[in-house]
Amino acid sequence: MPSALPVTPDEDRFTGQLSSRIGILQQGLRRISRSSTLADLGACSLEALRLTVPSMETGLGYRQKGRKAWEALGECSARGLTELRRASADAAVPNPATIGKRGGCLVQRLADDSSVGLFVRPHRGFSVTDLDLVTFRLFLQLFDGAYQEMAFRKNEKSLVFSLNHRILQLNSLIETGIEVSRLTENQSPHHLALIRAVSLVNASRGVVRVHSGKRLREEYVFPEGSPLRQTPGGAGRLESSFDFLDHSYTFVLYNKESRDGRGVFEETDQLLLDALARQVHASMENRYLHEQAIEKERIEKELNVATSIQAKILPDALPKIRGYGVAGVNIPSKSVGGDYYNCFELPDGTYALVVADVAGKGVPAALLVSSLHAYLRAFLEQAMPLRDLGSRLDKSLYRDSTDDKFVTAFIARLKPTTGEIEYLNAGHNPAYLLRTDGSIEELPNGGPPLGILNLPIVFESKRITISKGEQLLIYTDGIPEAENEHEEFFETHHPLAEYFAAQKPASADAFIKKLIADVKQFAGSGPQSDDITAIYLRRI
Amino acid sequence: MDQEFSLTSQLRDRRLVITTSGYVNNTGGQAIATEFDRHFAQGVREVIINLAGSKVVNSVGMSFLLEILEKLQDAGGAMVFTNLDPAVDKMLTIMGIFSIAGKAATVDDAIKKLS
Numbered sequence A: 001m002p003s004a005l006p007v008t009p010d011e012d013r014f015t016g017q018l019s020s021r022i023g024i025l026q027q028g029l030r031r032i033s034r035s036s037t038l039a040d041l042g043a044c045s046l047e048a049l050r051l052t053v054p055s056m057e058t059g060l061g062y063r064q065k066g067r068k069a070w071e072a073l074g075e076c077s078a079r080g081l082t083e084l085r086r087a088s089a090d091a092a093v094p095n096p097a098t099i100g101k102r103g104g105c106l107v108q109r110l111a112d113d114s115s116v117g118l119f120v121r122p123h124r125g126f127s128v129t130d131l132d133l134v135t136f137r138l139f140l141q142l143f144d145g146a147y148q149e150m151a152f153r154k155n156e157k158s159l160v161f162s163l164n165h166r167i168l169q170l171n172s173l174i175e176t177g178i179e180v181s182r183l184t185e186n187q188s189p190h191h192l193a194l195i196r197a198v199s200l201v202n203a204s205r206g207v208v209r210v211h212s213g214k215r216l217r218e219e220y221v222f223p224e225g226s227p228l229r230q231t232p233g234g235a236g237r238l239e240s241s242f243d244f245l246d247h248s249y250t251f252v253l254y255n256k257e258s259r260d261g262r263g264v265f266e267e268t269d270q271l272l273l274d275a276l277a278r279q280v281h282a283s284m285e286n287r288y289l290h291e292q293a294i295e296k297e298r299i300e301k302e303l304n305v306a307t308s309i310q311a312k313i314l315p316d317a318l319p320k321i322r323g324y325g326v327a328g329v330n331i332p333s334k335s336v337g338g339d340y341y342n343c344f345e346l347p348d349g350t351y352a353l354v355v356a357d358v359a360g361k362g363v364p365a366a367l368l369v370s371s372l373h374a375y376l377r378a379f380l381e382q383a384m385p386l387r388d389l390g391s392r393l394d395k396s397l398y399r400d401s402t403d404d405k406f407v408t409a410f411i412a413r414l415k416p417t418t419g420e421i422e423y424l425n426a427g428h429n430p431a432y433l434l435r436t437d438g439s440i441e442e443l444p445n446g447g448p449p450l451g452i453l454n455l456p457i458v459f460e461s462k463r464i465t466i467s468k469g470e471q472l473l474i475y476t477d478g479i480p481e482a483e484n485e486h487e488e489f490f491e492t493h494h495p496l497a498e499y500f501a502a503q504k505p506a507s508a509d510a511f512i513k514k515l516i517a518d519v520k521q522f523a524g525s526g527p528q529s530d531d532i533t534a535i536y537l538r539r540i
Numbered sequence B: 001m002d003q004e005f006s007l008t009s010q011l012r013d014r015r016l017v018i019t020t021s022g023y024v025n026n027t028g029g030q031a032i033a034t035e036f037d038r039h040f041a042q043g044v045r046e047v048i049i050n051l052a053g054s055k056v057v058n059s060v061g062m063s064f065l066l067e068i069l070e071k072l073q074d075a076g077g078a079m080v081f082t083n084l085d086p087a088v089d090k091m092l093t094i095m096g097i098f099s100i101a102g103k104a105a106t107v108d109d110a111i112k113k114l115s
Helices: A009-032 A038-052 A078-087 A130-182 A189-200 A267-313 A362-381 A386-400 A496-502 A508-523 B026-040 B059-074 B086-094 B107-114
Strands: A056-063 A071-073 A104-109 A115-122 A203-212 A215-222 A237-244 A247-258 A324-331 A339-345 A351-358 A407-415 A420-426 A431-434 A440-443 A461-465 A471-475 A532-539 B006-012 B015-021 B046-053 B078-082 B102-104
Touching: A009 A038, A009 A130, A038 A056, A038 A071, A038 A130, A056 A078, A071 A078, A078 A104, A078 A115, A104 A130, A115 A130, A130 A189, A130 A267, A130 B059, A130 B086, A189 A203, A189 A215, A189 A247, A189 A267, A237 A267, A247 A267, A267 A362, A324 A339, A324 A508, A339 A362, A339 A532, A351 A362, A351 A471, A351 A532, A362 A386, A362 A407, A386 A407, A386 A420, A386 A461, A407 A471, A431 A496, A440 A461, A440 A496, A471 A496, A508 A532, B006 B026, B015 B026, B015 B107, B026 B046, B026 B059, B046 B059, B046 B107, B059 B078, B078 B107, B102 B107
Parallel strands: B015 B046, B046 B078, B078 B102
Antiparallel strands: A056 A071, A056 A115, A104 A115, A203 A215, A203 A247, A237 A247, A324 A532, A339 A351, A351 A407, A407 A420, A420 A461, A431 A440, A431 A471, A471 A532, B006 B015
16 A cells, blocks of 8 residues: 655645634634625625735625626725726636735636635735635635525525515405405495505506596595506506496506516416406405395385285275176286276265276385275265265375376276266276177276376266176276287287177176186286286176 | 605614604615614614504515514614504514514504513
8 A cells, every 4th residue: 555645844834824724714604604695795704814814905806797897895995806807807717816926816706607806915024825825715615605605595585585475465365355345335345456456566556447438437546646657568567457337447557666676567466466356346246246135135025015015905806796797807017016906885885996007016006006095995985976086086196106106097986776887087098888789888088197297187077877788897008008929919919899899708707817818828928017907897 | 545655763762763654665665774774873773663654565665674674683683563554464474574573562562572
């Protein structure tokens, strides 16, 4: 085995001095390794070097990747920076050195292709030795290691920050969805969404505009009062919009921010803005549907109340009149209709036959039907002439109804023993009297609808006599105007007077059943457009 | 809601209280950092950030606050946030700020916390 070469005294002294210097540098390393900024790293490193080699004036420079200019790290004289620039002029040389006994420069290329440069100038009476040169090279290696460690820590922090920011964005997206769904009617979900969007994508400012057609209905800017600089499209602007009912909502964000100056909006920023806009859209739709459901429930409750009121008003069955057959029907088109019919005996032995039609449907119409029913009974029982009854009903109903409500009515009073009928037609369809010879007599208007005008109207009543075998039909317009799927009226295909004359019913009930069956067959599967009401009377 | 950013500051027993108003973004964060640096250079090591007038903070503004925190940590100092809007409180929590900074309801509470 070859024996190791003997170490000379000079080599031994060199090694000893180098170890001592490394020791001093390593002590400084503990502080260097905690450096969080390049300036701090430079200052700490330089301090450690000056402790290690006190016989030299030293300075550190830093050159960012791709740049020519050197900047001082800690203290570095202008002469030092000039020397560094001169030394590194030849970019092809990776780690140039122009150092001699009277000083010079050493440059170390760092892991990210930026460079650190060391400028050295011996104090008076000293010169750069081989030991100094090795120390400087070692120093630059150690600086490179510390620089890499600092860059790693910086990247790690940046990664953690970025991950936390993503978590924040997702959390905020969920929270915003919940918040906008909980806002009351007077709060604006699009305002909240804009504020969230601006902050989550790091925009400088934003605006949400609400248009109805081309007309701007609302503009909300965040931060409030900030000027909206219309940066040309692309990186400086982000937009998302949706339509709801007859409004369009447009969110616009301006100027992506970053620590390095203005940034560029990314695809994820667009996704985030779209998601927030969708949440607002969904919240508005849900609120609208919820309100619709509540309104529907309210109407249904009202209709149920009105239906129960009307059920008590309309007769379950008509009375039997000696010498006559009588039948009636009422089929409302909605759950509560505006038609009324009745037949009841009066104290003087006569019978009232009434068919009426209130303008409108639903609860308001049902309430007016209720008033009509009460007034009719009261006035008819007073045995007043029908023309007077018409006037009193007119005034009473005008007082009870709104401007758009009125009543057409056919009111008849039958004296069964003689067949004498006094009738009043207040704006109603003409009733038909079918004589035994097959002729039809129309019983026309004797005044306007009831409750329509606040004037002292004089109504005209008339008298007829119904003989054995003769028939009377009183009806509302729901029969002649029943529509089929082609929107044609029953009256067009079956003129009601002719239809009436052509029937040979076995009984009053049979006539009503056939009439309803024929009307329904004509209408087919289409929805019933109006209430269907009729009273049929036949003298036997 | 938040207007453009502005701040005021005062020293209370060598503790810097920075009170902000408006959106803490790049501009706001930079303004806070500048104000902090001015006092840090004069030896101030305890800082209270009063966000009573700031309901919105973005992550760029947040990065300035983190940088101030790191400087204070390196110098053995401390930082406390006060008057936080719930949304800002949640944001600071998610970003991990409260593992290195304090939180108090009011400025007076923050001063007690630092004492």
